[in-house]
Amino acid sequence: MDKTFSPEVHAKIWSLSKTHELLPIHRVLLGHDGSMTNLLELISYCEVALRTIKQSVVPCPREVADLLAVDVEEFVNERDIIIVRSRDGSPLLYARSYIPLSRLKPAFKADLMRADIPIGKILQRYRIEARREIIDVGYLSSDCRLEELLACPGPYLWRTYNIITQGKPLIMVKEYFSASFVS
């Protein structure tokens, strides 16, 4: 059950890499198990900022409930964000995340609701020990909404992962970025 280096996920990344001639940086973006914000800053050689598109409390969608190990209809915070390069505002990544409200500590919740702080930085601020479990990765040849959000035509790469703390998934994230992402 070694999910971070899950043979299935690595095999899928190898397969995508072969079929779509991915660069090493794409495989890293798909399969790394550290903070995405930190990684984007290192690649882009500058700070990045978060723009929240939408944030609301909703009953947990069926396809997310299993992954978060919560009941369907339990309330979750749904957040859509774009990470942009600070120096020119270029979009680098679009993400949607789900957090069960029942697993949020009050201080953490306040920061999360402030909407402008990346999850990786919140975890770090509260020195939260965690592990990231990559669930799936994929390739998407085109998508009108992503073209608008990322200001870039397809293809795109995506990944889904959980951030697990105290034995339970705290957050489920699905992220998309351009397959022509170069550094």
Added chain:
Amino acid sequence: MDKTFSPEVHAKIWSLSKTHELLPIHRVLLGHDGSMTNLLELISYCEVALRTIKQSVVPCPREVADLLAVDVEEFVNERDIIIVRSRDGSPLLYARSYIPLSRLKPAFKADLMRADIPIGKILQRYRIEARREIIDVGYLSSDCRLEELLACPGPYLWRTYNIITQGKPLIMVKEYFSASFVS
């Protein structure tokens, strides 16, 4: 005290990047906060293996004791390893790590002593939640021992970091790799 994205560490990476014309992949190798084994597999597009050069229990060296928050002379496991590409045995990275014996759980200890398992995979096997705190990074123009270990002339890049679990540093690692590391 946001150490993972410590302004000092990022500033040092930016400075090294400017002075030595580092590639994005070098900045990622220096500053990421995920598993190094996983990262090397993603970059190299193949599995990697660990070769232990030396492993022994020693009194904690003075310069390590502060970083691990243990007393000088407390016993630590000192391990020197090389991570190599499985397909051709090429050395990718040399690392020395220190683990206070008092912080090792028995099962974990047995795996560690087996010598052939990377720390990132041990953490994952036991589903250990942790955070990595980058302490320092640097550049080394030449070094005879590294030239032999990495089968590659200088310059080299290095980084030092702690892996923290249950509020205490479990492991201190110093890693070296070639500054001509390309993927």
